[in-house]
Amino acid sequence: MKPIAIGELSRQASVKVPTIRFYEERGLLPRASRTEGNRRTYGAVDVRRLRFIRHARELGFEIEDIRALLDLAEQPERPCGEVDAIARRHLADIDDRIARLTGLRAEIRLMLDQCSQGRIQECRIVEVLADHGECLHEEH
Amino acid sequence: MKPIAIGELSRQASVKVPTIRFYEERGLLPRASRTEGNRRTYGAVDVRRLRFIRHARELGFEIEDIRALLDLAEQPERPCGEVDAIARRHLADIDDRIARLTGLRAEIRLMLDQCSQGRIQECRIVEVLADHGECLHEEH
DNA sequence: CTAATTTCTCTAGCGACTGGAGGAGCAAGC
DNA sequence: GCTTGCTCCTCCAGTCGCTAGAGAAATTAG
Numbered sequence A, B: 001m002k003p004i005a006i007g008e009l010s011r012q013a014s015v016k017v018p019t020i021r022f023y024e025e026r027g028l029l030p031r032a033s034r035t036e037g038n039r040r041t042y043g044a045v046d047v048r049r050l051r052f053i054r055h056a057r058e059l060g061f062e063i064e065d066i067r068a069l070l071d072l073a074e075q076p077e078r079p080c081g082e083v084d085a086i087a088r089r090h091l092a093d094i095d096d097r098i099a100r101l102t103g104l105r106a107e108i109r110l111m112l113d114q115c116s117q118g119r120i121q122e123c124r125i126v127e128v129l130a131d132h133g134e135c136l137h138e139e140h
Numbered sequence C: 001c002t003a004a005t006t007t008c009t010c011t012a013g014c015g016a017c018t019g020g021a022g023g024a025g026c027a028a029g030c
Numbered sequence D: 001g002c003t004t005g006c007t008c009c010t011c012c013a014g015t016c017g018c019t020a021g022a023g024a025a026a027t028t029a030g
Helices: A005-013 A017-025 A046-060 A063-073 A079-112 A124-130 B006-013 B017-025 B044-058 B065-073 B082-113 B124-130
Strands: A041-042 B039-044
Touching: A005 A017, A005 A041, A005 A046, A017 A046, A041 B044, A046 A063, A046 B124, A063 A079, A079 A124, A079 B082, A079 B124, A124 B044, A124 B065, A124 B082, B006 B017, B006 B039, B006 B044, B017 B044, B044 B065, B065 B082, B082 B124
Parallel strands: none
Antiparallel strands: none
16 A cells, blocks of 8 residues: 555656656546655556556557546446447557558568669669559559 | 749649749758849759659658669769669668567557457457557567 | 756747738739 | 739648757655
């Protein structure tokens, strides 16, 4: 039950000190209580909450989503449909990004394959970049 | 050979007006000549250059890379090894991102599959987020 | 008691734009 | 010639999720 300082919280949750202050400012962490000397103090609850945040961030959830997930996590009796929806949206977002990156990959791969290592004059990479019409890429 | 205004350049290259001014400020486009009334004027060369930039951006190249590519494109006699290197680096970067996103995807997919649509109390999604040890994810 | 470490607040910077305020230029219709 | 409406100008602020620095104060170790 002994309170810990921000540096200790940082170590226990693997989140940098300025990031913790940033999360507090953004409302993901409650405003920490302070010592006489104005230093933030934390407890086990904060460690858990911050680890939750870190993990969700590692999985790519945005701050807003995490805020919602934290709110929901505090209401254990409610059905978890909203939690599910957030995760599902995030999954769709990731799928989207993977698809777009895969498209880019193909196009760059092709450019590289066509480059004959000659002079820039006849370099396919430069040509393709210069002329949008020459490539696979479409999206408007 | 008639000069065009920034709005027309914007339409012809499919790049928004403020973005054109931004590119000028960042040195990707030369400082445009001006009319008596201080408005920027452009020509066909600028349209080509801006399209090159747009296409490279769509492919995910960073501004710095594009600056280098533009410099190289202006020296057609030089070997295209550097162009190749930039594209290769970018490909590696994309591969990296795809790999990481694929990892995230798997983990979120798993969470979703395990969620039994009950109450938040027993929701696997919340559990996994709360306890880092429970998941596939490792990286530090 | 001193020195080293930690913490505090405040501010600015990253990348690549995007959008708004407030004002001036310009073409066309009356 | 004048008004209307569009385009353009500059400058500034905001986005996202941090990260880093300055300069000062509190705490801890030796």
